[in-house]
Amino acid sequence: MCGIAMIRLLKPLEHYHVKYGTWQYGFQKLYLLMEKQHNRGQEGAGMACVKMNMRAGEEYISRERALGSKAIDDMFAKVNAELAKKPADRVADPVWAKENVPFAGEVYMGHLRYSTTGKDGLSYLHPFLRRNNWQSRNLLLEGNFNLTNVDEIFNKLVAQGQHPRDYSDTFMMLEQLGHYLDCEVQKLYDEYSKKKENPTEDIERELNIGNILKKASPDWDGGYAMCGILGHGDSFVMRDPWGIRPAFYYTNDEVVAVASERPVIQTSFDVASEDVKELKPGEALIIKKDGRISVEQILEPRNVSPCSFERIYFSRGSDHDIYKERKKLGEILTDDILRKVDYDVDHTVFSFIPNTAEVAYYGMVEGVEKYMDNAPQKFNIRHPRIEKVAIKDIKLRTFIAQDAGRNDLAAHVYDITYGSIVPKVDNLVVIDDSIVRGTTLKQSIVKILCRLEPKKIVIVSSSPQIRYPDCYGIDMSRMSEFIAFKAALELLKETNQENILNEVYKLCKAQQDKPKEEIVNYVKKVYEPFTDAQISDKIAEMISPEDKSTKIEVVYQTLEGLHKACPNNGGDWYFSGNYPTAGGNRVVNNAFINFMEGKDKRSY
Numbered sequence: 001m002c003g004i005a006m007i008r009l010l011k012p013l014e015h016y017h018v019k020y021g022t023w024q025y026g027f028q029k030l031y032l033l034m035e036k037q038h039n040r041g042q043e044g045a046g047m048a049c050v051k052m053n054m055r056a057g058e059e060y061i062s063r064e065r066a067l068g069s070k071a072i073d074d075m076f077a078k079v080n081a082e083l084a085k086k087p088a089d090r091v092a093d094p095v096w097a098k099e100n101v102p103f104a105g106e107v108y109m110g111h112l113r114y115s116t117t118g119k120d121g122l123s124y125l126h127p128f129l130r131r132n133n134w135q136s137r138n139l140l141l142e143g144n145f146n147l148t149n150v151d152e153i154f155n156k157l158v159a160q161g162q163h164p165r166d167y168s169d170t171f172m173m174l175e176q177l178g179h180y181l182d183c184e185v186q187k188l189y190d191e192y193s194k195k196k197e198n199p200t201e202d203i204e205r206e207l208n209i210g211n212i213l214k215k216a217s218p219d220w221d222g223g224y225a226m227c228g229i230l231g232h233g234d235s236f237v238m239r240d241p242w243g244i245r246p247a248f249y250y251t252n253d254e255v256v257a258v259a260s261e262r263p264v265i266q267t268s269f270d271v272a273s274e275d276v277k278e279l280k281p282g283e284a285l286i287i288k289k290d291g292r293i294s295v296e297q298i299l300e301p302r303n304v305s306p307c308s309f310e311r312i313y314f315s316r317g318s319d320h321d322i323y324k325e326r327k328k329l330g331e332i333l334t335d336d337i338l339r340k341v342d343y344d345v346d347h348t349v350f351s352f353i354p355n356t357a358e359v360a361y362y363g364m365v366e367g368v369e370k371y372m373d374n375a376p377q378k379f380n381i382r383h384p385r386i387e388k389v390a391i392k393d394i395k396l397r398t399f400i401a402q403d404a405g406r407n408d409l410a411a412h413v414y415d416i417t418y419g420s421i422v423p424k425v426d427n428l429v430v431i432d433d434s435i436v437r438g439t440t441l442k443q444s445i446v447k448i449l450c451r452l453e454p455k456k457i458v459i460v461s462s463s464p465q466i467r468y469p470d471c472y473g474i475d476m477s478r479m480s481e482f483i484a485f486k487a488a489l490e491l492l493k494e495t496n497q498e499n500i501l502n503e504v505y506k507l508c509k510a511q512q513d514k515p516k517e518e519i520v521n522y523v524k525k526v527y528e529p530f531t532d533a534q535i536s537d538k539i540a541e542m543i544s545p546e547d548k549s550t551k552i553e554v555v556y557q558t559l560e561g562l563h564k565a566c567p568n569n570g571g572d573w574y575f576s577g578n579y580p581t582a583g584g585n586r587v588v589n590n591a592f593i594n595f596m597e598g599k600d601k602r603s604y
Contacts, residue, residue, distance in 0.1 A: 001314045001473050002126070002144040003040030003112035004247070005033035006227045006258040008235055008287045013094035013104065015254070023094035026108050026255070027079075032268040033259050034072050034110040039316060040144075040260060041112030045071035046125045048140050051098055051105035052233040052289060061138060061231060062102035065125040072112075079103050107229050111142040115475065127227075128170055130178045136185050136203055138231025141174045144245050144260055145224030146473045148583025148604055149516060153219050173220065177228065180215045184208060204232045209286045210296040213238055217299055221516070221583035223307065223472030225279070227258060233289035241299040242580045243281035243306045244472045244571055246315070250276045256287055263318040273320045305571035305580035308562060309474060312463045313433045317359045321568075327363030328565035329462040329557060330431060334367030336555045340458045341427040345372060346380050347455070349421045351389040353432040353445060360462040361431050387420040389430065389452070390445065416448045423453035431460040435539070435554070436476065438483030442543045446552060456551045459543070464557045464575040465535060467527060469603055471587040476574060477602040479523075479595040487538035488526050497529055505596045508589045519585040523592045524577045532556065 009016065009026045016025035030047060046065035054060040066074040083091050083101055090096045097104040111126035126142035147153070147169040157164050157175060164175060188206055192199030213236065223244030229235045237258050239247045248262045250269060259265050262276045279285055282299035311325050341348045345368065352361035368384040376382075421428055428449060435441060441459065449457055465484040470476045479485050492498050507522040527535070540554040559575060573579045577588065591603035 001040050001310075002114050003034070003037035003260045004142055004144050004225060004227050004237075004258065005030060005037065005108075005110040005260075005264075006229075006235065006237060006256075007033070007108040008256040009106040010254055010256065010291050013098055013106070017092075017094045022092075023097055023104060026106070027103055029255070029257065029268055030108040030110050031072070031076055033257065033264055034112060036264045036267060036316075037112055037260060038072065040314065041114035042069040043115055043120065044068065044113040044122075044125045045075060045111060046113070046127050046142070047075055047103075047108065047110040048127045048129070048229065049103045049105040050107040050140070050229050050231060050233055052107070054099075058099065059102075060105070060135070061129070061140070062105070063127065063129060063140070065122055067120070067122060067125070107233055107235055109140060109142055109227050109229055109235075114473075124168070124170075126170065127229075128174045130174055132182075132231070134185065135231040136200075136207060136234075137178075137182055139174065139178050139181060140229040141170070141177065141226060142228075143170065143173070143224055143226030144473060145169065145173075145222060145226060145240070146471060146604065147172070147220055147222035147224070148471050148581065148587055149219070149221040150604075152221075156219060169222070173216070173224075173226070176216045176219065177212060180212045181230070184212055204234070204289055207234060209234055209236050209288075210284060210294075210298060213284050213298045221581045225260065234287070236284050236286045237279060238284040238298060239279045239281060241282035241302050241304075242571075243301065243304045244580065245307065246310055247279040247285075248276050249279060249285050251293060256285075256293060258285070261315050261319060263316055263320075267318075303580045305573070306569040307472065307474075307571045308566050308569045309434075309463070309470075309571075309574070311566045311569050313356055314474075317356065323359055325566045325569075326359035326462070327366070329561070330360035330363030330365075331367035332561040332565055333364060333431075333460055333462070333555060333557060334371060337364065337429055337458060337460060338368070338371060340553050340555060341429065341456065343378075344427065345378075345384060347422075347425055348427040348429060349385045349387050349389065349454075351387050351420075351428065351430045353390050353430055354392040357431050357433045357462060360433060364429075364431055364460070385426075387417065389417050389420050389428065389449065391415045391417065416452060418452070421452050421454055424455055426454050427456045427458065428452065428454040429458045429460060431462060433461070434463040434466065435459070435461045435483060435556070436466050437481050438486075438539065438543055446543055446545060450545055450550045454550060456553065458553045458555060459540070460555045462557055464559050464562055464572070465532065465539075466574050468521075468523065468574050468577045468588050469591045470574045471579075471584055471604045472581075474574070477587075477591060477604060478600070479591050480600075483539055483542065484535055485526070487535045487542060488530060490538055490542070491530050491534060492526070495529065500525060500529070501596065504592060508593050508596075511589065512593065516582040516586040519582070519589050521577045521579065521585045521588050523588050532558065 007026045013023040017023045044067040048063040051060040064075040127140045130139040153172045188203040192202040224240045225245040225247035227237050249258045250265045265276045281301040284298045467484045536554045540552045544552040587603050
């Protein structure tokens with residue numbers, strides 16, 4: 001779930017110097033767009049700038065990348081340190097700055113990395129850069145994406161005569177786009193060089209970005225929102241035809257701004273939500289060097305499935321629609337929660353697991369209030385009892401931490417508010433946005449909540465049971481990671497149905513070498529013998545403390561509730577197993593085979 005940002009200044013740097021007091025307007029806006037998307041990636045960051053109309057022999061592309069959770073600050077501090085070495089009066093001059101200092105240009109891009117490949121290091125940080133001595137053949141590329149068919153693209157590149165030096169999806173997309181970019185530039189050169197000695201201006205004016213994207217993108221199976229900048233100043237943003245990954249943009253007469261989330265642009269430019277447009281599935285926003293802006297349909301939308309996890313967890317809750325949707329996710333669960341505490345609202349404390357579940361918590365509390373308003377004679381209290389029971393000590397999201405450190409982090413990331421409930425008397429209801437691995441629950445949250453000695457703890461997930469790998473941008477790739485899958489395995493064992501595992505394994509192996517379009521998700525059969533409630537009860541048992549001193553129960557959102565709360569984001573493959581692209585079925589097929597063969601590796 002990487003974060004993307006792009007800024008295209010539509011006027012000369014002198015304009016921003018006069019109006020805003022500095023030519024660094026675009027550079028500063030890039031910082032805001034990146035910092036406000038820090039939630040989308042903590043493993044590293046990168047940024048780049050292209051200067052237009054530079055003299056030959058002068059550098060016109062600047063790029064910085066840094067590793068770690070403080071990468072944004074590190075990069076901008078490095079650039080500012082370079083600026084500080086120059087004479088202050090000269091740096092303030094936009095004309096001099098453009099010729100003499102890095103990141104004094106018209107086109108910017110920034111990226112926050114959240115790895116789904118397990119690969120780390122500076123070379124894996126976006127933006128990627130494809131260099132060439134022709135300005136128009138230089139290509140900077142960044143994105144929030146994951147492709148399921150890298151092998152197919154690799155083979156196609158080789159068949160074209162290329163010799164790829166890496167096997168990552170980013171590199172494949174870079175080289176595939178670069179190939180068609182080279183072809184397009186060469187075609188224009190051949191045409192215009194017959195008329196004049198130097199056809200550069202004609203090539204840059206007529207270069208058809210949409211045509212390049214249309215030739216490269218049909219091969220891409222997966223979710224993506226990508227930004228690209230060409231060395232002479234053309235730029236583009238494209239969204240996958242399934243609408244899996246999000247992209248938003250804002251334009252006025254001074255700037256074009258792009259980000260992964262709407263409120264990021266709203267806050268950075270102080271504009272209303274209706275001023276920020278969402279790029280639709282299969283569309284590309286194209287900005288030419290001369291300032292022409294267009295939105296072009298590159299691929300026709302198909303099986304549109306915007307990722308629901310964006311609404312539940314990854315995107316900031318400050319978005320107008322996401323805020324309402326998260327509240328609705330909590331409210332919908334009210335009846336199921338009250339049944340778990342026998343409707344004893346007088347002796348129940350409601351709380352949440354910080355931080356992303358807070359908005360769903362508000363919805364849950366409002367749902368309880370509505371119930372109490374309809375039957376006030378039942379209760380000795382006027383309002384639900386609410387407390388901030390759990391406190392997050394470390395500002396790091398365990399869900400997106402690296403595998404090696406996630407378990408240790410989970411055990412120490414939370415603390416509790418002592419005295420917030422009456423021991424042995426009160427029930428405690430805590431809502432979280434999701435229960436994926438159950439690691440944080442078992443190793444940390446349940447343990448510390450039990451110290452309060454509640455009569456019962458009800459753990460609530462505002463999302464449904466996560467049962468299948470994601471392959472479009474969330475690091476959930478192994479079947480063994482999912483506590484819902486582990487619960488199903490336990491139930492199969494207890495009911496003497498373990499033969500189902502072997503049957504599914506044989507079905508998966510039989511289709512392993514088939515084209516991805518022919519693969520069926522047979523892993524669904526593992527869950528078919530059991531109801532959602534049976535799996536939830538088994539999960540509750542698995543996360544309960546060994547001494548069983550406190551009864552633990554679990555309430556999950558239903559698929560129906562999810563779609564009711566988030567009607568415009570129907571992508572639910574990690575819950576339902578219904579993948580929007582053919583490559584998704586291949587990923588779940590491989591993930592199950594890896595599990596059965598004891599291979600602890602990613603399935604994509």
